[in-house]
Amino acid sequence: MTSATDDKIGADPATRSTALVERVLGSVLIAVLVLVAVIALIVEVLYLPLYIGGVAVPVTAILAAPVNLALVWAAGTVTSRLSVLFLPIAAWLAAFLVAASSGPGGDIPLRSDLGTLLLFLCGAVVPLIYMYVLANRPKPART
Structure with missing residues (x-):
């Protein structure tokens, strides 16, 4: 997955x-x-429509940013390939689309409201910005 691992394949059996x-x-x-x-x-x-008192508080939408950022960071410990780093976010986005569509009974888990928009922006855009920064970071010179 990384170039260091690929370099080891031609080495001794251990x-x-x-x-x-x-x-x-x-x-x-x-x-x-x-x-x-x-x-x-x-x-x-499930916890997006959380109410504290009579006020809707989308706490999980705000928590989606650090959680998804941690998923991309954890994938970055294994590889530096952007296509592999994107896999957790792609799965999250696919599940988001499934949750935004109607099920067999006509239920739609995600409503068309500000909390859903905030969930999408925090859950998708923040890790994508992180991946953009990783992709455009200057590479150190090899000696």
Whole structure:
């Protein structure tokens, strides 16, 4: 997944087996992060219409930003490829679209209101800005 891991594949057998374990564990971590992104969206959607007293407070919409940012950061510990970093956010967005569409009984978990817009902006735009900054960061010179 990373160039350091790819460089180890042509080395001695002990280093190759370590590189293989790193690749497998990296793939498992990415799969777990995708699953966590979907579970996080489910919890965020369930608690989005939270009322404190008589006032609607979209707390989970605000919490979606650091949670999704942490998912992208955790994926960045395994790889630097942007397509792989995007996988947890892609799963979150797919689950968001499913929650925004009507189900078999005609129920729509996400309403068309300010809380849903805030959930989308915090949950999608903040990690995408982080990925944009990572993609445009100057690379250190190799010696």
